[in-house]
Amino acid sequence: MNVSPVIKNIRNVMRQDKGVNGDAQRLEQMGWMLFLKISDAKDEASEDMDETGDFVSPIPEKFxxxxxxxxxxxxTGDELIHFIDRELFPGLRELTVANDKRTGLVRDVFRGNNNYMKNGHLFRQVVNEMNKIDFHAAKDRQVFGQVYESILRELQSAGSSGEFYTPRAITEFLTEMVNPRPGEKVLDPACGTGGFLTAAIEHIRKSSADNLKQREMLQNSVCGMELKPLPHLLAVTNLILHDIELPDISYEDALLRNKSVTDKDRAEVILANPPFGGNVDEETADTFPLSFRTRESADLFLVMMVNYLKPGGRAAIVLPDGSLTGNGVKARVREMLLRHCDLHTIVRLPNSVFRPYATVAANLLFFERKSSPAREPDEFSTKAIWFYEHSLPEGMKYYSKTKPIRLSEFDGEREWWNHRTESEKAWKVSIEAIIVRACENAAPHFQKETELKKQARNIKTKITRQKADLKKLDKKKDAVKIKRGQADVDKLEKQLQETETKARAEKKTGDRIYYAAFDLDFKNPNSNRANEEVADINDLLEALGQSFKESSEILQQIKDTIKDCGEL
Structure with a gap:
């Protein structure tokens, strides 16, 4: 049957209900109702196949x-609304889970979502429209799956809910390039509506025989996490429509799991578009190592995803431009990524790919974990990074809801992927050479820092001895000695303060030079659109190091001059 008119009728009926306010609430309302209907169809199919009669639905018979x-x-009417609000929702929200994952899934769905409809007669009309779709029929189910994808696309214009949807072309391209294979665990720790997971399911099904063994394998190997209730509900329904009997999508904050990740949790493949531009709470940030603590969600997700990858595991993720550059924690996160993983490819996207939800420029990162979680690698795993600039189609100024990015636009990347050469769109950066040069330029500053710290320790030792000697003196008999000795202590303490300040300055300078090597915001040097000269990064680092050295020398001269003036 043609499912589209049914969905259109449901929309029109819901718009008449005063309780449903906006697209996001309409999608949530439709989502949990579809979840119940699809689950019931699945249960009936399981009952028909159950020869023992042992099958028990996780949903109580009444509901x-x-x-x-x-x-x-x-x-219908008030009786129906009373049943939904006073019986069905409370009953499903308080289901006893024990060790039954299916029951836990139902409970999580209803704990996180709500009934917004207030008019029981309109509610009955929506129910009757849904009854026109036969989820027992494979053809209806397949057609509805396609319609469901269009429903999910509407999230792009559903206010802040747009963050949960990644354009289909992006999910399919990343999945194709990372190539998840049968039996590999595929994880999306910020799965939104499940786009990457369904893309992985479809990709694996194309590469292997469709049989019971494959279905069981997919059931046990595709998993996700989602913090917010609406996308969690939509993702669960999405996977059920893709014949995943029991979707393994946990309703939780994936970032809180970072500290407790074990080998059993790790995955061979990670596909994700983590939330970016948002701030996490302090409690969540504090679960990460001190050097990586930040409120920026994208940076924390990157740390967590590296942690979740098995050695040899592959990842393809979406990150904003802001994650490729920046100092402090951002630089340390990128250093960690390049040390543990081979970041071999970055595809740079136009800034309108996620319109109208966001206009921030984004990138597709492809990397493979080389290190073992048990030890810190001595060398950097990334030696060189290939960049590919994905341009807008000719004549198009920006992507939009009506003109989204299309999978065919990635044909250039596909052709280039296994036969890489530099071109107007592609260029290669030797990260290894940049890091070596940065280390060489930063080394004198770190060496000077070490020397100054040693001097500071010696001064502290002198101060301790001086103070100990002063305590032995008699306040009355040795007043002059005490005064002179205290003056010496004061002088040493001032010297200590100056030495420690110099040491911190040297470290800061060394850090600036060193961490500049991990700025990955490389512009296309081959583009005809940009005629300005692009300086060699090694020359830039060398010049930067020389500049810091000269600045330090000038600063020291100023301090010496001030000191001399003070003594005069």
Missing amino acids: QWRNWAANDKGI
Whole structure:
């Protein structure tokens, strides 16, 4: 049957209900109702196949779709709203889970979502429209799966909910390039509506025989996490529509899991578009190592995803430009990434790919974990990075809701992927050479810092001895000695303060030079659109190091001059 008119009718009915306010609430309302109907169809199929009679639905009989919704002339009006608000939702939210994952999934869905409809007669109309779709029929289910994808696309214009949807072309391209294979665990720790997971499912199905073994394998190897209730509900429904009997999508904050990751949790493949531009709470940030603590969600997700990758595991993720550059924690996160992983490819996207939700420029990062989680690698895993600039189609100024990015636009990247050469769109950066040069330029400053710290320790020792000697003197008999000795202590303490300040300055200078090597915001040097001269990064680092050295010398001269003036 043609499912589109049914969805259109459901929308029109919901718009008449005063309780449903906006697209996001309409999608949530439609989402949990579809979840119940699809789950009931799955349960009936399981009951038909169960020869032992042992199958028990996780949804209590009273709340199963067939028992309150399937009859078009069933309860309606206030009676229906009372049943939904006072019985169905409380009953499903308080299900006893024990060790039953299916029951836990149902409970999580209803704990996180709500019934917004207030008019029971309109509610009955929506139910009756949904009853026109036969989820037992494979053809109806397949057609609805396609319609469901269009429903998810609407999230792009559903206010802040747009963050949960990644354009289909992006999910398919990343999945194709990272190439998840049968039996590999695929993880999306910020799965939104499940776009990457369904892309992985479809990709694996194309590469292997469709049989019971494959279905069981997919059931046990595709998993996700999602913090917010609406996308969690939509993702669960999405995977059920892709014949995943029990979607392994946990309703939780993935970032809070970072400290407790074990080998069993790690995955061979990570596909993700983590939230960026948002701030996490302090409690969440504090679960990360001190050197990586930040409120920026994208940076924390990057740290966590490296942690979740098995050695040899592959990742393809979306990150904003802001994650490729910046100092402090951002630079340390990138250093960690390049040390533990081979970041072999970055595809630079136009800044309108996620319109209208966001206009920030984004990048597609492809990397493979080389290190073992048990030890810190001595060398950097990334030696060189290939960049590819994905341009807008000719004649197009920007992407939009009506003109989104299309999969065919990645044909250039596909052709180039296994036969890489530099071109107007592609260029290669030797990260290894940049890091070596940065280390060489920073080394004198770190060496000077070490020397100054040693001097500071010696001064502290002198101060301790001086103070100990002063304590032995008699305050009355040795007043002059005490005064002279205290003056010496004061002088040493001032000297200590100056030495420690110099040491910190040297470290700061060394850090600036060193961490500049991990700025990955490389512009295309081959583009005809940019005629300005692009300086060699090694020359820039050398010049930067020389500049810091000269600045330090000038600063020292000024301090010496001030000191001399003071003594005069």
